[in-house]
Every structure is written in C-alpha cells, then in structure tokens.
Amino acid sequence: MINWANFISQCFNGFVLGALLALISSGLTIIYGTLGVLNLAHGAMFMLGGYAGWVAYTYTGSFLAAVVAGSSFVMIVGVVIERLIIRHFYTRPHEDQLLVTFGLGIVFVEMVRFFFGSLSHSVPPPAALVGITHLGFMVYPTYRLALLGIVGVALLALYFVLYRTRIGMIVRAGIEDSVMVDSLGIDVYRVFMLVFGIGAMAAGFAGIVNAPVVSIAPDVGETILVQTFVVVVIGGVGSFPGAIIGGLIAGEIISITSMFNPGYSYVMLFVAMTLVLVLRPHGLLGTAGRE
C-alpha cells in the first residue's frame, strides 16, 4: 500500500533534486553548446563549490559567505582551466577533450582529498531555515523548501543572463554557429571563457547550496555527473529548456523509485534514457544539428 503522505513528500524531494539537477545540467549544456566541449570535470566543479563554501563557512560562520565563496571560487577555477588548458583543445577531437576534462576531474578530486581528507563534512543551513514547516497537507524540512526557492532564483538568473542580455544573445548565437559569431567581429574566445566560468559556477553554486542537505565528500561529484548526463541526454544536448525538463524528470524518477527500492532508481533512470534515445534520438528538446 502506498503511503500518500510519504508519496507527496517524495514527489517534493524529487522536485528539489530535479531543480538542482536542472541547474547543474544547464551549466554543462551551455558549455557544450557554446564551446563544443563536454566537461567531464563538471561533477568535480560541484564538489569544489561545496568544499570552497565549507572552508568559507568554517572561517566566517556565515552561510551567505559560504555560498558567495563557493560559487565565485568555482567560477575562477573554470576561467583559469579554460585559459590554461581547455582553450587548446577546441580544435582537437572530441575524444581528447573528454580525456583531458576527465583527467582534470580526477586531479581536482584527489587534490581535495590531499588537503581535506576523505571524510565527509557538512555545512548547517542558516539558522532561520532550520527545522520543519507545516504546509497544511504535510510537514517538510524548511531548508529543502528554501532550497527549491534558491535554485529557482538561480535558474531564473541564468535564464535572464541567457535570454535578456547582450552576452546571452551572443552565447545563444554561439550555440547555433560559433564560427559565424566569430566572423561577426565578436571575440568568441572571451565569450567562451565567460561561458565556461558561468557554466562551472552553476555547478559550484549547486554544490554549496546542496551541502546542508547532503554532506560533502571528495567523490560527491561522480554521482552528480552521471545524473547530469542522463538529464542532458533526455533533454537534448545544448538546450537550456531541455536541461530543466530533463532535470525535473530525472529528479522525480530517482525520488519516486527510491520510495519503493533505492537500488532500482538508476535502472529506472536508464530505462527513461533508453526510451528517449529510441523515440527521440536527439533528446526531448534537442535538434539534429547540435552534435
């Protein structure tokens, strides 16, 4: 027998996880769409955000400082690796790009392990958001509720940057045809750097705001990376709306399956991905040209 209160609360969990995955996947997908590089270190960016935030939190005791530190640190890391390494791979085969970002991911994870050890750490939510909230039909942890709002605002901000600003217009044009954008006299390399930074920051931000829910450890990024891939395959590579829909679908599948048997949540995720691949090979909102 299904316990309805439990079911609704799991749906909510799925919604929160989905929003988080949507944010992380948007970062991955705009990087791929604009630069043509699939960043296998994206999971490590999520992890770095959590750690940078945790370090800031231990010094300041402020959650806000942790969020700012986490996301801006990862943005800087993104910009630096784009400048130093990724830039030299734009003209190399996709396989080389995958190998180098995979290697970078390992370097980041092992560096964190080297400095902070393998044990997990946690960042408590801000005092105002501790406890539970009575929603009338169910009770729900206040921070998770707030998380939904925080991630929602971040997604809106990303949407605003992408669809309402000049730089966003250039990025979207670059997703369609970066050679053309280059020949229009726009310095695409500077745009690429910025996109890589913003994409990484989306993951870093998600990493720190999620830290009060799931504690941080050097290898938290791996699971997130795999889930992000499924989201992107379902939603369509290079599509921002696709990342959001894919994220929500994946979040609900994971949460609802977990209610019955957590061991099957990946199987169900995989079934969903296979179904999409068979019925719509380019993803729900992807287009044929973007590969």
Next chain:
Amino acid sequence: MRIKHPFLVELLTAVALILAPFVLPHLGFSPSTVNRILIWGLFGIGFDILFGYTGLLSFGQSAFYGTGGMFAAYLLTETDFSYVMAAIVTGAAVAGAVGYVIGLIALRRTGIYFAMITVAIAEVFFFVEFNPLSAFTGGENGLPGVPTPVFNLGFKVFEFNTDWTMYTFLAFWYFVGVVIALRIVRSPVGAILSAIRDNPLRAAALGHNVHGYKLTAFVVAAIYAGFAGGLLGVMQGFMPPDAFMFDTSGQVVMQTAIGGGGTLFGPLVGATVWLYLSDFFQNTLHLGATWKLVLGIVFVLLVCFLRRGIVGAIVDLYKVVAGRKRIEPAEASIESARFDAADIEPMPPSRRGGTPVSGPILQARGLTKRYGGIVANSDIDFAVDHGETRGIIGPNGAGKTTFFKMLTCEIAPTSGQIMFEGRDITGMGVSDVCQLGLTKSYQINQLFDRLTVGRNLTIAALGETRGKFRLDLFKSLHGVPGLNEQVERTAALVNLTARLDTPVSELAYGEKRRLEIGLALATSPSLLLLDEPLAGMSPSERVETVALLKSIARGRTMIIIDHDIDSLFELVERVTVLQEGRVLVHGAPQEIKFNPKVQEAYLGGVHGEMA
C-alpha cells in the same frame, strides 16, 4: 609493410613474457603486481580495439569486466560447476552478449552522446550489482573462495596456486589475447574499423555497414573485458564488487591513454606505469593516496603534450631514428609528368551486374527536396543511359550537390522516386546503394587521413569484394581474393602508385583530389557520380584529370558536376542544366553552349537585371 616478418610482434611478445619474471623483480615489481598488470593489459587490449582502432571512447567498460568476472565467480563458488577455464569463457561470452544488447542502445548515437551513455550504463550496472542482484553477487562483500585453475593431464597435474605459477597462467592468456587481437586488427574488419575511426561517413558511403562493425568492436571489447574480469577473480581467489565501479572504467581509459591508444600494447605499458607508481608511492614513499593525484597530473600532461602515449612516442622516435625513406614531393611530380592515362587499361565497371543493357541505368522522377520553406530541388525528372557520360552544370546554389546526395541516398528526397538498374532505390541507405554499384566522389575530400594511400584504396575495394558486412575477423587482409590487384590497378589509374605507403595527411592537394576519385573508383561502380572533380586544381592537373576521367569513362556510366565548363564539355555527351533547383534544359554540349536560357542563367539575367 611487415610481410617480411609476419609473426615478429607475436614472437617478441612471447620472448618478453618469458623474460619478464626474471627481469621485473629486480626492478621492484612484486609478482602480484606483475599479475595485475597482465590482467589490466588484457582488459585494455579489447578497449584499445574499441577506442584506439575504432575511435569509440567508452567509459562503461567496468560493466563488462564486472559481469564476466561475477558470472564466472558465481559459477565456481555458488554452483557445482568446477571447470575454471570453462567458467571464465562462459563469463566472457555472457559479457559479450550483454555488450551486444548495450551496444545496440549506446551506438544509436556517436561522439559525446556515446561517452555519456556508456557512463550511465556503467553506473546502472554498479547499482544493480550492489542491490537487486546482491543475492548472486554478494553485494558489497563480493564472492570469496574462487578456486585456482588445475589442469590434470593424467601424468602430471598443473596447479596455478602460487604467484609465479599464476603468472604463467595469466601470461599464456595474455599472449592468446594479443595473438587474437593482432589477427583482428590485421583482418579486413580491422581495416574497416580504422576507417570508421577516421571518417565514418565515407566508410558508410564505400558500402560498409558502419553500425554493424562498430557493434562488432563493442562486443569484442566486452568479451575481452569479461575474460579479464574472470581472470581477476581466479587470480585473487575472490571476485571484488569494485570491478563494477566507475573508477575501473576510468582506469582502463587512463592506462590506455598513458600507454598509447591504437597500439594494443599501450594498455599494458599504461598499467605498468600506473601500478608501479601506486606501489612506489604507497610502499616506498608512504604517501598513501597521493599517487592518484600524481597520476592524474601526469595523465593531463600526457593528453596535452603526448597524445599518442608512451608507445606512440617510442614508435615516432623509432621512425625518426630509423630515418624512414620518403619519396620527396619533387620526385613525385616528375613521376606524374611521365604519366599518361591513355596507356592504362581501363577498369571494368562493377562485376555485380550482369551484361549491360541498353536504356536508362538511372531514372529519377519528380525528385523534390525541401528544407523547411526552402526548396533545394523541385520536381526533377532525370534519366541517364547505360554507358553515357553526363554533365550537370548550373550556377552556385542551383541544387546540384543536393541532387547528387539524393541520387546516392545520402539524404532522402521529400518526394519523388529514384530507379537504378530497374530497381527502386528511394529510401535505401548509402551503403546499400554503393553495394549495388552506385557511388560518388565528393566535392570536399572525404579521405581517411591517418591511413596510407594504399590502405585508403583497400578500404574502398573491400566494400566490393566482401559486401556490406562480413565477420572475417581472423582472415588476413592479404587473403582477400582480388584485393591487391584492385588496389594496384586503381592506384595506377589515378597515378598514385609511388605513393601507396604515404599517409594521406602528407599528400599534396592534387594528389588528395585524385585519391578522392580513386576511392570511388575502387568500389568498381557501374554508375559513378563525380562532384566537382576539377575543383581547386591547377591547369596542368586539370588536363591530367580530364585524361583520367576519359579513360575511366570507357565502359562505365558517369555523371559529372563541374564549373569548368570547357573541360566538362570536352568529356560529356549530354548536359543537364540546373537552375534554382529545377531542370532548365537537357541537351548536347553544343546546344547548351548556345542556348539563350542557359546564357541568361549564367549571366545573371534571371531576375530581370543585367550583370
């Protein structure tokens, strides 16, 4: 060419494997490290066939490594089955079967999609092994008590229960793995796999079933992984669940890249570096997990600066030291000056079709292609007779290339019908159409850049001699009847005989252009489409190529698109003029030259204004 020493690599491998136990302990390798290196090396051979030879970067090999190992271990520990080798082989077969099913899904997409899907697959297997199937796999405990192999030959019992006896067991299977892999990469299938890596679209256009061959490579890699997984359980006496971890997939990828992909021995070298560093950092320097950080940095540097890995670098160095003789371009141009296409015996058209019949070989009715609101081709009726040479001209954007793409079935028409030799080919695939004897040389060169000229032509000729798909994995390329003659004849025809051993990337542009035509010719087409064969050629090269085209036109039907109207009119019997996606007029070259409508189209009078 290594024909002089056909088994040199095998021999050297055997010698190295025999010497290893006497040498490696002095270098600080413990026997168990050496054994683990062999297992990773064997696992990596399969992965190298998939990644290094076929160009498919999979991050999901742990799924097959774990499946093969777990299946064998389950048979040996939880059932009455006690034949160790049979269990390992069964495990490998199961891994291969699983690989076939997974391959069907993962290979629906290429490039980064393929990589992402394989990552997801690996993760699914990990979770399934840990949870739903934990009753069979022991969950996080794995399966302990895997027996060591024992062979009773009646007069003597071989038991591989110590480190070094286990070494002989593993080294034997590694050797078998190398021999089989060498057979595969030297077979026609191996040649086609490397063609798929370099240019999958052209491989398909030359009549090969690209999807089928990719799936073959995927299954071969899965079998190797499954076999290596089985050996792991036997070696350790315990099948660990972490064989299924994503880290395992990552490790085989990194070891292969460190050692060098596309070499078969790269994974072994990479595993040696990996395990040696791991032992050295942990046991000698006592730095714990730092080795993985160091390895990660080494790996990133290697990918940045030494893309072909350690073995690749050694091979390159050897080539520089040995100073391989190369024919200088100057020499080659002297060669081409002496070339006279008329001296060469014309090549027969396809041997598939029966006797040539009169009447149209190709007929298109109402052929239309729309891209959204843009009409590229509109209601084209077109017929070419057997043995005819037809020219197609038209201003830029007239839809000539789109028309060719529809004829060769690279793109499907929005409406209309195409008949080739009396058969409806509308909606068929480009490989099937090539197999029927209709192929094209491309406007923009579509060659296999990393392969030699000879290998390029071989791949084209294989489409005709072997058909669309054949699993002759263990057959030598030299054993394919008629292949060498076909390659040599085509090379002579396009004047590239002196360049057969030269990699395509070192050819001059004109030579590449000739090879482009040669690829199409080597499939022995009965109808050959040439999309701007003269584009970008110097005047002298044009003269040469026109002579070449004349010689191949004998006994063959050809359709040629070109902007060099003087050369084209010299070649063809009839001309079709396309304009804005429609047929403007058909006719003999002389009629076309003086046709007012054609003149108007070319002088830009179409829109009522004079150019």
